[in-house]
Amino acid sequence: MRIRVISSTDEFESLKQTENIIHLAFRPSNTDIFSIVTKCPQLKAIQIPPSYKKTISKTTITFLEMQGIKLLEGDVWGHRKDLNEYSEVSPNIYDRINELRQKGMSDSDIAEKMSRETRLNSDFVSFLLTYNN
Incomplete structure (x- = not known):
């Protein structure tokens, strides 16, 4: 993106x-x-x-x-x-989101985890999760 x-x-x-x-x-x-x-x-x-x-x-x-x-x-x-x-937004971010989704994590858990792993705001990660569906 x-x-x-x-x-x-x-x-x-x-x-x-x-x-x-x-x-x-x-x-x-x-x-x-x-x-x-x-x-x-x-x-x-x-x-x-x-x-x-x-x-x-x-x-x-x-x-x-x-x-x-x-x-x-x-x-x-x-x-x-x-x-x-x-x-x-790096394709690696989307790859990681998809990987966590495949593991069955909820979107809120993914947003929290991705926020910790990257320097992206959880607000923005939540938007990416919605936009990536």
Whole structure:
């Protein structure tokens, strides 16, 4: 899965309509989130750092829920935006998820275990579990 990393509002113009998940590396306003949702009709999730998620208004959260868009906590560790505007979820993550599913683990247990094994937020792993079905 490719995650589009956005560092500022200046990058909104370069967003593609086919973006599925966007990581915001800045504190977004309600207008910023509305603009992204309008520009990207196929959007499934917006990921923001935990400290920023606490500042998102209840109105914006409700708007995202009504659009069927998940608001996820998380960071894009070690990503160099100057080299690539996308961060990739490693196929190894999906392989490990499938391996744990074959062992009969529940999705919540998989999310917890994968969070410990990787530096991915359990919120994001839960999204991957749903998206990977």
